[in-house]
Amino acid sequence: MQQVGDDAFHGTGTDVGWLAVRDGRDLTLVDTGWPGDVSRLEEQLAAIGHHPRDVRAVLLTHAHVDHMGALRHLHEAYGVPVLMHPDEVPLARGDRREQAGPLDVLVRAWRPRVAAWSARIMRAGALQHPRVAHAEAWAGPTALDLPGGPVPVPCPGHTSGHTAYLFPGIGVVATGDALVTAHPVTGIDGPQRLPDFFSHAPEDARMSLSVLADLDADTVVPGHGPVWRGQLAEAVAQAQA
Numbered sequence: 001m002q003q004v005g006d007d008a009f010h011g012t013g014t015d016v017g018w019l020a021v022r023d024g025r026d027l028t029l030v031d032t033g034w035p036g037d038v039s040r041l042e043e044q045l046a047a048i049g050h051h052p053r054d055v056r057a058v059l060l061t062h063a064h065v066d067h068m069g070a071l072r073h074l075h076e077a078y079g080v081p082v083l084m085h086p087d088e089v090p091l092a093r094g095d096r097r098e099q100a101g102p103l104d105v106l107v108r109a110w111r112p113r114v115a116a117w118s119a120r121i122m123r124a125g126a127l128q129h130p131r132v133a134h135a136e137a138w139a140g141p142t143a144l145d146l147p148g149g150p151v152p153v154p155c156p157g158h159t160s161g162h163t164a165y166l167f168p169g170i171g172v173v174a175t176g177d178a179l180v181t182a183h184p185v186t187g188i189d190g191p192q193r194l195p196d197f198f199s200h201a202p203e204d205a206r207m208s209l210s211v212l213a214d215l216d217a218d219t220v221v222p223g224h225g226p227v228w229r230g231q232l233a234e235a236v237a238q239a240q241a
């Protein structure tokens, strides 16, 4: 994993990222990659001297399969809970869906690189719909009693309960899919919003960017793409351009 701040580490699976924040032996993990990324996640935690048992909770930015892949494994093997926005709980439990599948994307954005990405994510489990029966809502949006003192920042649009997580002491924010820095479908580098067809409510997703612009952080850990350094207002300005 790449160290991105004091006690903060960015890991990557199949075209998707996660964030681990440490306090002593304990970790908060934001998102978990695809179902096919479970062993990569465990290996990357081991590489920074941690065991999945050290994870006090997973915070989920949103209930899409590319971020939920290890939730059941972490819960069944180690008892790790997962917390999210109340509106996201029914999606995680599989009672409702707000997700474009790889075939939806292919018909809207066919390019050779998109086809290659689709093949990669199919192998990583893109056609699965994990049901996470243990999904729970956090008590926020005030700071949570977890390593790093994360503050949930609701930024709906991509999904109804999409949430970024700010770690105020270290100036790091995990933005999930509200603000990404690269995606095989767009082929653009730098802060950006995902194409509208990925989002449940694209107009809300546009408005949610201004929520992120006000955050006091200088390190963006997105759901997709590399870590970005700079003030959030600047990242948002680039995404709106």
Ligand SMILES: [Zn+2]
Pocket (backbone or CB within 6 Å): 016, 064, 066, 067, 177, 223, 224
């Ligand atoms: Zn995603």
